[in-house]
Amino acid sequence: MAAKLSVAATVALSFLLLLIPASLFFFFSSSSLPARLLSFSPCLSVASASDRALKVYMYNLPSRFNLAMLSGSDGDNASNDLSFPPWPDGSGVKRQHSVEYWMMASLFPREISRGEKTGGDNGIGVLRVFNGDEADVFFVPFFSSLSFNVHGHNMTDPDTEIDRQLQVDLIKILRNSKFYQRSGGRDHVIPMHHPNAFRFYRDLLNSSMLVVSDFARLPMDVSYLRKDIVAPYVHVVSSFFDDDPSDPFDSRPTLLFFRGRTVRKAEGIVRAKLAKMLKGFEDVHFEDSFATGEGIIASTEGMRKSKFCLSPAGDTPSSCRLFDAIVSHCVPVIISDRIELPFEDEIDYTKFSLFFSVKEALTPNYLIGQLRNFPRERWLEMWRRLKNVSHYFEFNYPAQKGDAVDLIWQQVRRKLPDVNLSMHRSRRLKIPDWWR
Numbered sequence: 113m114a115a116k117l118s119v120a121a122t123v124a125l126s127f128l129l130l131l132i133p134a135s136l137f138f139f140f141s142s143s144s145l146p147a148r149l150l151s152f153s154p155c156l157s158v159a160s161a162s163d164r165a166l167k168v169y170m171y172n173l174p175s176r177f178n179l180a181m182l183s184g185s186d187g188d189n190a191s192n193d194l195s196f197p198p199w200p201d202g203s204g205v206k207r208q209h210s211v212e213y214w215m216m217a218s219l220f221p222r223e224i225s226r227g228e229k230t231g232g233d234n235g236i237g238v239l240r241v242f243n244g245d246e247a248d249v250f251f252v253p254f255f256s257s258l259s260f261n262v263h264g265h266n267m268t269d270p271d272t273e274i275d276r277q278l279q280v281d282l283i284k285i286l287r288n289s290k291f292y293q294r295s296g297g298r299d300h301v302i303p304m305h306h307p308n309a310f311r312f313y314r315d316l317l318n319s320s321m322l323v324v325s326d327f328a329r330l331p332m333d334v335s336y337l338r339k340d341i342v343a344p345y346v347h348v349v350s351s352f353f354d355d356d357p358s359d360p361f362d363s364r365p366t367l368l369f370f371r372g373r374t375v376r377k378a379e380g381i382v383r384a385k386l387a388k389m390l391k392g393f394e395d396v397h398f399e400d401s402f403a404t405g406e407g408i409i410a411s412t413e414g415m416r417k418s419k420f421c422l423s424p425a426g427d428t429p430s431s432c433r434l435f436d437a438i439v440s441h442c443v444p445v446i447i448s449d450r451i452e453l454p455f456e457d458e459i460d461y462t463k464f465s466l467f468f469s470v471k472e473a474l475t476p477n478y479l480i481g482q483l484r485n486f487p488r489e490r491w492l493e494m495w496r497r498l499k500n501v502s503h504y505f506e507f508n509y510p511a512q513k514g515d516a517v518d519l520i521w522q523q524v525r526r527k528l529p530d531v532n533l534s535m536h537r538s539r540r541l542k543i544p545d546w547w548r
Contacts, residue, residue: 165239166525168301169247170219173285177278178216178255181262196220196509205403208345208432209257210507211323212303215520216253218511236511236518237525244291249321249524249531250300254282257306267308279313286317296538298531301524304335305343307428321527323520326452328378328428337452338530341523344454344505344516345432348403349412351439351506360495361419361488367395368483369418369442371411374400376427382447382470383424393480398422415440419491420466420483423447424473435505438464441498443491445483447473455504455519457526464497 182200196217199210219240241247256279264272286292292300296319303323304310310317311329318334323341357363368390374383390398397414401407415421421437423444429451437444444465453461461467466482473479504519511517538544 165237166521167239167241167246167248168219168251169241169244170251170253173253178253181255181258205348206261208348209306210346211305211343212255212257214507214517215303217509218517236513236521238521248528250291252300252302256304256309260306260308276312279310283313283316295535298535321524326428326430339527341520342452342454343520345435346507347435347439348408348432349415349436349440352416352441355441361492364417364419366397366418368420368422369397369414370422371399371401371414372433378427385474386424415442418442420445438498438505439502441495443494459501464494464501
């Protein structure tokens with residue numbers, strides 16, 4: 113027995129004596145290895161990529177594709193100059209789909225030296241580059257949502273031909289671009305936030321990263337969560353920056369608030385049904401109205417005086433009311449069966465919002481009963497959370513760390529691994545997607 117143990121011990125000791133020199137050799141000799149081999153680890157590669165700024169090349173489109181629409185001009189100057197105009201006052205609900213404007217603005221630093229050839233890191237980890245060969249992604253500054261609103265909003269207006277022609281011209285520009293050809297458009301970021309944005313030819317850009325409000329009117333082969341970015345509406349009510357009462361709960365006497373259109377399509381027909389169900393409750397304000405200047409002021413005041421703000425589906429599962437409620441610190445009551453929410457990989461909406469299915473909301477007295485019996489302390493917790501997250505839904509120029517524009521670009525960055533995988537595979541596969 114002792115002999116057997118002696119033999120085993122000898123073998124083990126010999127193994128250790130061989131292992132130690134080998135380990136030391138690898139440790140010391142690795143310093144002379146080429147850097148590209150030492151950085152081969154996927155973990156190291158990902159970490160270094162996330163630490164540096166996202167390099168964005170912005171297409172130099174004629175201004176008729178973007179800024180000229182703000183003033184109603186038909187100008188065709190390039191959009192690559194060093195100035196950037198403010199979003200016009202009095203634009204009403206057009207503002208809610210202006211994500212395209214704020215993304216473009218983030219690539220225009222407020223101060224830039226004359227003749228400088230780099231956009232510079234703008235403080236949100238995005239670096240505008242003027243050489244497409246250096247870019248991680250390509251931003252296409254076509255204001256497709258504003259084009260729908262400006263050029264034939266009712267879809268039967270003759271001016272809608274302008275919107276269609278802009279789409280045709282943009283597709284020609286992209287297809288003639290070596291950068292678009294190189295990737296098939298996969299690394300191109302194109303805002304289509306309004307449900308009717310780019311409605312004529314969006315299926316021709318289905319490989320690109322689209323910035324959308326939801327997926328209701330987009331075919332499944334055009335837009336889906338894995339490749340696209342769900343962005344918040346730009347709120348139209350004023351932000352509540354000085355919300356600091358001694359008793360937040362009692363300072364909001366209205367239990368539930370809604371002000372907006374009740375005649376909607378698709379899932380939005382729930383609004384008309386809710387109007388009938390909630391009629392007659394003294395602590396509920398439910399009003400059918402249009403988003404005029406006076407109406408927006410009334411909504412601002414009403415939301416700030418309410419504990420809960422109703423956010424039913426509109427013509428699509430999402431609506432601007434959710435984001436109006438958030439910046440008003442009014443706990444959103446979301447009624448939609450198919451809503452997709454922005455930044456949900458980082459933000460847990462259940463911490464500051466209530467969710468009801470359409471069936472639950474239309475059950476007599478169920479919704480109002482849930483709200484009236486809602487615990488005071490839990491409401492206060494949600495109110496505090498709203499105050500802490502509302503800055504994520506602000507759109508600023510210049511963009512600020514942690515605001516909506518910053519988070520949208522962060523979403524773009526997170527899509528890049530899938531984008532690169534798709535591009536690299538497409539270049540070497542003889543039979544595309546053979547595994548299907």
